[in-house]
Structures are given as structure tokens and as C-alpha cells.
Amino acid sequence: MDLKIEFALKAIKSADFKAPCAEYGISRKTGYKWQARFLEHGMAGMEDRSRRPHASPDGLAEAVVCEIVKLKQAHPHWGPRKIRALYGRKHAGEIPCESSFKRVLEHAGLTVPRKTRAARDGGRIASGLKAEKPNEIWTIDFKGWWLGADGQKVEPLTVRDEHSKMLLEMRALESSRTAPVRACFERLFELHGLPGAIRSDNGPPFATHAGLLGLSKLSCWWLALGIGLERSRPGCPQDNGAHERMHLDISRELQAGRIGRDQAAFDVWRHEYNHERPHESLGMKMPAEIYIPSARRYEGTPDELDYGGMETRRVNPRGGTISHRGEKILISTALGGWSVGLSPRPDGLIEVWFAGLLVGHLDETTASFAAARPGGGEAGQPVAEVSP
Numbered sequence: 001m002d003l004k005i006e007f008a009l010k011a012i013k014s015a016d017f018k019a020p021c022a023e024y025g026i027s028r029k030t031g032y033k034w035q036a037r038f039l040e041h042g043m044a045g046m047e048d049r050s051r052r053p054h055a056s057p058d059g060l061a062e063a064v065v066c067e068i069v070k071l072k073q074a075h076p077h078w079g080p081r082k083i084r085a086l087y088g089r090k091h092a093g094e095i096p097c098e099s100s101f102k103r104v105l106e107h108a109g110l111t112v113p114r115k116t117r118a119a120r121d122g123g124r125i126a127s128g129l130k131a132e133k134p135n136e137i138w139t140i141d142f143k144g145w146w147l148g149a150d151g152q153k154v155e156p157l158t159v160r161d162e163h164s165k166m167l168l169e170m171r172a173l174e175s176s177r178t179a180p181v182r183a184c185f186e187r188l189f190e191l192h193g194l195p196g197a198i199r200s201d202n203g204p205p206f207a208t209h210a211g212l213l214g215l216s217k218l219s220c221w222w223l224a225l226g227i228g229l230e231r232s233r234p235g236c237p238q239d240n241g242a243h244e245r246m247h248l249d250i251s252r253e254l255q256a257g258r259i260g261r262d263q264a265a266f267d268v269w270r271h272e273y274n275h276e277r278p279h280e281s282l283g284m285k286m287p288a289e290i291y292i293p294s295a296r297r298y299e300g301t302p303d304e305l306d307y308g309g310m311e312t313r314r315v316n317p318r319g320g321t322i323s324h325r326g327e328k329i330l331i332s333t334a335l336g337g338w339s340v341g342l343s344p345r346p347d348g349l350i351e352v353w354f355a356g357l358l359v360g361h362l363d364e365t366t367a368s369f370a371a372a373r374p375g376g377g378e379a380g381q382p383v384a385e386v387s388p
Contacts, residue, residue, distance in 0.1 A: 007031065008038035060096055060104065067091075068104045077252045078277070080105055085278035129197060129230055131163035135294040137230060138162065138195040139243040140206065142176055143250055148260025156266060157181065158250075159188060160243055162199065165279050166291035167246070168192060170270050172261045178205040178217050185218075186298075189225075193294025197228035199240055207231060212332035212359055212371050220334050223355040224302060242281075249273075305355055307341030314339050327367040332359070 003024065010020045011031060021031040060068075071083050078086070080101040088095045105111045131137040139162050145155035155176065159169040169188055173180040200206035200219075207214040219229055232239030250269075259265050274291075278284040313322035320333035322340065331340065331352065341353040342362065350362040352369065360371040 004034050005038065008035050011035045012039075060100060064096065065104050068101055069108050069110065072105055072108070072110045075277075076110070077249060080111075081280055081284065082278050085284040086276075127230065129228075131161075134161055134164045134166070134291050135193065135296075136163060136196045137199050138168065138197075139199045139240055141201060141240065141243055141247070143170075143247050143255075146251075146255040147258070148262075149258040150260050152260055154255075154259070154261050156250075157184060158243070158246065159185075160246060161195075161287070161291055162242070164287045164290035165242070165246075165282060166287035167270050167273050170250075170266045172263065172266065176205060181205050182218055182221060189298035191293075194225060194227060194296040194298055195294060196296075197230045198222055199230040199232070199243075201232050201240065208334070211334045213357070215332060215334040215354075215359075217334055220338065220354070221301065223357055224305060224338065225298070226296075226355070228356070246273075305339055305341075307339075307353065310341035310343050310353070312339045312341055324362065325364060325367075329362060329367055329369050331369055335359075 007020055007024045007026070010023075011017060012035065014020050017028065017031065021028050024031075026034075068083060068087065071086055072078070075083065075086070080098055083105070084095060084098055084101045087101075102111070129137060139160050141158055143156050143158055145153050148154050154172055156170050156172045157176075158167065160167050169184065171184060173184060198206075198219075202209065202214055205216055205218045207219060208216045214231065215223075222229065238244070254265070254269060274288045275286055278286060282290055313324060315322055315331055315335040315338055316328075317336035318333075319328075319330070320336050321328045321330050323329075324342075335354055338354065340359070343351040343353060345351060345361075348364070350364065351358055352360050352362055358372050360369055362369050
């Protein structure tokens with residue numbers, strides 16, 4: 001006989017209810033519950049009951065579940081939070097909670113556990129400035145290359161506004177050399193205006209390991225336009241982590257499909273990224289809802305830089321030298337064709353400035369030039385009234 005039924009029969013006959021409860025090792029509360037079930041439903045009432053509530057507030061209609069699955073299938077790399085935001089834009093009324101979306105996708109086998117890794121220190125060679133409004137910082141990089149279905153190498157350049165997440169450009173250039181990259185940025189500057197600074201890695205054409213302060217022809221042009229430089233540490237892509245995270249989306253959604261050098265496909269993906277894909281860091285808004293063009297308009301490359309009354313010298317385009325007191329002093333070939341400003345110091349050294357960047361010190365006694373130390377407290381400090 002079932003123990004519950006046996007207990008109920010003894011409890012009904014017993015004058016002391018505590019005795020059968022003690023015999024069967026249950027509380028009086030449980031005993032009264034079992035006895036009440038037996039009296040109301042007989043032996044059938046003693047069967048184990050499901051603990052599932054009769055009505056669940058999280059229960060979803062079949063049509064809702066189907067719609068969630070359809071949205072996920074249309075956007076296989078989006079998580080529950082983005083899928084919920086997209087559902088909310090398509091349907092009026094109350095929206096199921098995020099956990100409901102997560103549960104539906106898990107039950108449908110449409111989620112992949114996220115790998116986690118320990119966070120590491122994200123120190124910067126540059127100032128570590130974080131954008132608080134559009135166009136304070138643009139982030140740039142080349143997406144690691146892949147082979148398209150036609151066997152052709154694909155390596156698009158990506159440019160993104162750090163604050164709004166707006167993907168300003170994703171373009172497969174003919175090469176990663178300075179000329180095509182500069183032409184791409186000229187179009188961007190004409191369309192969106194100038195950013196306050198550009199964050200890049202230390203690779204060409206954005207920088208060069210062998211050059212003065214890592215300056216390249218391209219980054220010198222940016223400086224001449226009044227754009228600051230923000231660089232990540234060598235070998236530390238996490239310093240430009242949000243940009244790298246976007247590249248992961250490109251890997252999953254374009255590279256995995258072996259999309260070739262198809263600019264139309266890149267433009268479609270970029271439009272979805274900016275106008276349809278909600279971003280958690282934006283409160284599930286889209287980048288296009290946040291971004292506005294820069295108030296600093298692009299007026300072309302300046303012929304001369306204004307150093308506010310400093311003595312200036314032209315850097316030789318071929319040798320990267322300047323002439324000073326009858327001596328040829330090597331500065332940098334990256335600065336070739338530009339002028340630099342000379343500012344004497346009380347200790348006898350002469351500060352050498354390019355645009356708003358302190359690039360080094362000239363020693364007249366030895367006719368030599370020493371580069372400023374990156375992050376050493378002086379390099380990169382702006383000079384008043386220095387402008388393109």
C-alpha cells in the first residue's frame with residue numbers, strides 16, 4: 001500500500017494526530033495536506049502532483065514562439081536581447097521578458113554558450129581617451145583577410161565612430177598602402193567631417209615601428225588636419241576591443257559565407273549594422289539614431305601649418321632632414337614635405353613640433369635630434385595657436 005494512503009487511513013482513525021506524523025517522519029502540515037487530499041479525492045488524490053503552476057505568466061503563445069524563432073533564424077548571430085529589441089519594433093503591446101526569449105532560443109537549439117576569458121589590463125601608449133559624444137574618436141583597422149568563393153583575397157578597411165558605434169565605412173581597397181587608404185578617408189571626411197582623434201593599431205599604413213613616434217605618412221596627414229592620434233599597445237588588440245568585436249561579427253556573417261570583394265554586400269551589411277541591429281551599449285538603440293556628422297568640416301589638406309610665431313623649418317621630402325645653423329639634421333622621412341616648428345627652451349634644447357605634437361628635441365651643440373618619449377609626459381602636448 002502507498003505510504004501516503006497508509007498514513008491517511010491511520011490519521012483518520014487516530015485520536016492523536018501527532019502520533020502518525022511522528023511514525024511516518026513528516027510534519028503535521030504535510031500530514032494535514034495528505035489527509036485532506038484523501039478525504040476529498042480518495043486514493044487518486046494521493047498521487048504525486050506536478051509542481052508546475054497551473055498558469056504561468058511566462059507562458060508564450062505558439063505564434064509568439066514561432067516569431068521569435070523566425071527572427072533568430074533571420075539573424076543567427078544576434079543574442080536574445082537584440083532579438084527582443086527587434087521583436088518590440090515589429091509588434092505593439094507588451095513584449096515578453098528577455099529570459100523568455102532566451103528560454104525559447106535555448107529550447108530551439110539556437111544558442112551557443114559564450115566563451116569567457118579573464119580580463120587583462122588595458123593600458124594605453126596614448127592618452128586612453130574615451131569618446132563621450134559622436135566624432136570624438138574614430139576607430140579604424142583592416143579586418144583580417146579571408147579568401148572569397150572565387151579564391152580572391154578579401155581584407156576590408158573598417159572605420160567606426162567609437163561613441164555611437166556607427167560603422168562609417170567597410171570597403172575592400174585595392175591595397176592597404178597609404179594612397180588608397182588616404183583616398184578612402186578623404187571621402188569619409190567630406191561626408192562626415194573631421195573627428196577629434198583616430199584610434200588605430202601600430203601597423204602600416206596607420207603607423208610604423210621604425211618611424212619617429214611611430215609616425216607614418218598617413219598619420220602625419222591626420223595630424224596636419226588637426227586630428228589627434230590614439231594608438232593601442234603593440235600586440236594588444238583588446239585596446240581597440242569594441243572594434244575587434246565588430247570584426248568578429250563580420251567573420252561570422254560574411255567571412256564564414258566566403259563573401260568576396262563584393263562592395264554591394266558590404267554596404268548591405270553596414271546598413272543593417274547601423275540602421276537595424278540594436279546595440280546593448282546604446283540602450284538597444286541603433287547607431288544611426290545616435291550619430292550626427294562632425295561640426296569640423298573638411299576643407300582639404302593645408303598648404304602650410306601655423307605654428308603661432310615659432311621659427312619653422314621645412315623637412316626635406318627625400319632625406320627627412322631639416323637645415324639648422326648650416327647643419328642638416330635628420331628628423332623623419334614621414335614628415336617629408338611638411339614644416340616643423342622650433343621652440344627654444346631655457347636649458348638650451350629646442351623643442352621640435354609637428355602640428356600639435358611634440359616630436360623631439362634638437363641639441364645645437366651636437367647638431368643632433370632626439371625623439372620625444374611616447375607617453376613620457378611631453379610628447380603629444382598641444383601648443384597654443386597651432387592649427388592647420
